[in-house]
Amino acid sequence: MKVVVIGSGYVGLVTGCCLAEAGNQVVCVDHDAGKVAALRAGRLPFHEPGLDELLAAQLQAGRLSFETSIARAMRHAAVAFLAVGTPSQTNGSANLENLLHCVHELADTAFEDCVIVVKSTVPIGTGDHIEKLLNAKHGAAAGQPRVRVASNPEFLAEGRAIRDFRHPSRIVVGANDEGSAQALAELYAPFVERGASLMFMDRRSAEFAKYACNAMLAARISMVNELAGLAGSLGAGMEAVCRVLKSDPRIGAGYLQPGAGYGGSCLPKDLRALIRSAQEAGEPAYMLRSVQRVNRLQGRKLFDAIRDHFGGGLRQRRIAIWGLSFKPGTDDVRSAPSLALIHALLGAGATVSAYDPVAMNAARAALGDTATVFGESALNVCEEADALVLMTEWEEFKAPDFEAVAARLRGGVVFDARGIYRPGLLRRHGLQCHRLGERPAGLQAGKAVRAPLAPNPQAEPRTPG
Numbered sequence: 333m334k335v336v337v338i339g340s341g342y343v344g345l346v347t348g349c350c351l352a353e354a355g356n357q358v359v360c361v362d363h364d365a366g367k368v369a370a371l372r373a374g375r376l377p378f379h380e381p382g383l384d385e386l387l388a389a390q391l392q393a394g395r396l397s398f399e400t401s402i403a404r405a406m407r408h409a410a411v412a413f414l415a416v417g418t419p420s421q422t423n424g425s426a427n428l429e430n431l432l433h434c435v436h437e438l439a440d441t442a443f444e445d446c447v448i449v450v451k452s453t454v455p456i457g458t459g460d461h462i463e464k465l466l467n468a469k470h471g472a473a474a475g476q477p478r479v480r481v482a483s484n485p486e487f488l489a490e491g492r493a494i495r496d497f498r499h500p501s502r503i504v505v506g507a508n509d510e511g512s513a514q515a516l517a518e519l520y521a522p523f524v525e526r527g528a529s530l531m532f533m534d535r536r537s538a539e540f541a542k543y544a545c546n547a548m549l550a551a552r553i554s555m556v557n558e559l560a561g562l563a564g565s566l567g568a569g570m571e572a573v574c575r576v577l578k579s580d581p582r583i584g585a586g587y588l589q590p591g592a593g594y595g596g597s598c599l600p601k602d603l604r605a606l607i608r609s610a611q612e613a614g615e616p617a618y619m620l621r622s623v624q625r626v627n628r629l630q631g632r633k634l635f636d637a638i639r640d641h642f643g644g645g646l647r648q649r650r651i652a653i654w655g656l657s658f659k660p661g662t663d664d665v666r667s668a669p670s671l672a673l674i675h676a677l678l679g680a681g682a683t684v685s686a687y688d689p690v691a692m693n694a695a696r697a698a699l700g701d702t703a704t705v706f707g708e709s710a711l712n713v714c715e716e717a718d719a720l721v722l723m724t725e726w727e728e729f730k731a732p733d734f735e736a737v738a739a740r741l742r743g744g745v746v747f748d749a750r751g752i753y754r755p756g757l758l759r760r761h762g763l764q765c766h767r768l769g770e771r772p773a774g775l776q777a778g779k780a781v782r783a784p785l786a787p788n789p790q791a792e793p794r795t796p797g
């Protein structure tokens with residue numbers, strides 16, 4: 333099948349490469365000529381594990397090509413995906429400027445019987461609007477077949493995007509007509525053969541399902557972050573509590589890792605857009621607003637813990653940061669909690685030295701001319717620092733040489749915003765370890781009692797004390 337993918341970012345490029353791998357003839361379009369030239373030469377504009385090999389293989393196989401012109405790409409296309417960015421506007425709503433720009437170009441382009449598929453995350457009703465716009469120019473009045481518009485939201489997560497696309501938990505197709513549903517069923521048939529399930533529904537439900545999923549994920553993270561804070565105040569250990577939560581199949585094990593709050597290009601912006609849609613629909617959206625509020629506070633709590641450790645003042649303090657991307661496996665720093673922390677630290681008069689294995693360039697661009705110092709290695713940024721803050725749980729930060737860290741870190745204190753370090757282990761190296769939601773000093777939890785090696789189910793229950 334001839335497929336066009338408009339927008340060659342994290343979603344568009346992965347979609348294009350994976351659909352080419354499935355045997356389709358794919359043309360990826362982007363208005364950024366520099367990006368298109370790099371992609372034609374097999375160079376990736378961002379970091380995504382495995383994507384460079386997949387890109388090279390599909391270019392070599394002749395199934396994938398790149399274009400700057402939508403009109404040129406659309407010749408003989410059977411399916412065209414819209415996968416451009418839909419970032420937040422200042423009022424929280426999704427900015428559809430780029431998407432509508434592409435739609436107007438499509439409206440001015442003569443194409444045959446091609447299904448237009450919205451893959452970008454868009455407010456409910458956007459598909460209806462696009463269909464109207466396209467059919468005002470195409471359609472029966474212009475003596476051409478009616479243009480059909482479907483919704484096919486994407487659920488991949490960065491850092492594991494190829495795996496997610498090849499083996500999706502489900503493929504959602506929102507179609508208001510038989511023809512577009514059939515075209516997408518045909519396109520995704522190889523994925524269904526490998527076990528993916530196709531879920532058909534009307535277009536508005538598909539658009540809403542995307543926001544609903546991200547709202548649920550964000551809600552779990554905010555809930556576990558709030559519980560972690562509470563556990564700390566009440567003298568309970570959140571790690572043990574999480575084990576209990578995860579063992580309940582009704583609750584499930586995913587998205588229960590407390591941390592510095594959720595970041596990235598999706599959860600924060602999609603929550604904002606959904607809240608905006610709720611407002612327009614006259615719905616109060618109490619839960620969604622609380623999820624967002626807890627997330628904002630979570631970043632603030634980390635900053636407060638660092639500031640309080642130094643008696644309320646950060647002037648002349650040097651803070652080392654490990655990890656800049658919003659999560660491991662990506663160089664994406666959009667809404668990364670690390671950037672908010674760096675701005676707050678610099679604003680309080682601290683100096684910051686930061687290191688990330690892949691996101692240094694992206695962070696440099698995002699931080700602009702702030703006074704952040706970018707180090708050459710994880711150890712290098714600890715040199716003479718008063719504190720180290722672990723912000724992204726990259727593999728290389730999981731079991732560092734704590735001896736070497738302790739030798740360089742002037743302040744001897746580590747703030748673990750991802751809960752990956754054992755405070756006892758760090759103590760043995762002379763390092764103090766703070767985790768979000770930990771018990772304040774002086775508040776002791778009950779001593780943990782280990783289970784006997786071979787529990788005897790017949791044994792009489794012991795009376796406490």
Ligand SMILES: NC(=O)c1ccc[n+]([C@@H]2O[C@H](COP(=O)([O-])OP(=O)(O)OC[C@H]3O[C@@H](n4cnc5c(N)ncnc54)[C@H](O)[C@@H]3O)[C@@H](O)[C@H]2O)c1
Nearest residue numbers: 339340341342343362363415416417418430452453486490
């Ligand atoms: N990043 C993710 O993990 C993810 C996952 C699921 C869904 N989404 C959604 O998918 C959409 C795309 O996200 P992304 O992260 O890939 O965005 P991105 O910013 O990485 O990529 C968008 C691409 O579109 C190009 N573009 C913009 N306007 C264009 C135009 N007029 N013509 C041609 N190309 C144009 C840009 O140059 C860029 O390369 C968004 O709606 C996002 O919410 C993202």
Ligand SMILES: O=c1ccn([C@@H]2O[C@H](COP(=O)(O)OP(=O)(O)O[C@H]3O[C@H](CO)[C@@H](O)[C@H](O)[C@H]3O)[C@@H](O)[C@H]2O)c(=O)[nH]1
Nearest residue numbers: 486487488489490587588589591593594595596598658659
């Ligand atoms: O238990 C957890 C899980 C995640 N996070 C944080 O949540 C954010 C988002 O993580 P993740 O969902 O892995 O990343 P994204 O790549 O943003 O993917 C989300 O957003 C995409 C864009 O809409 C969707 O397609 C995906 O399904 C959805 O997982 C990151 O800051 C994580 O550190 C936590 O704090 N605790």
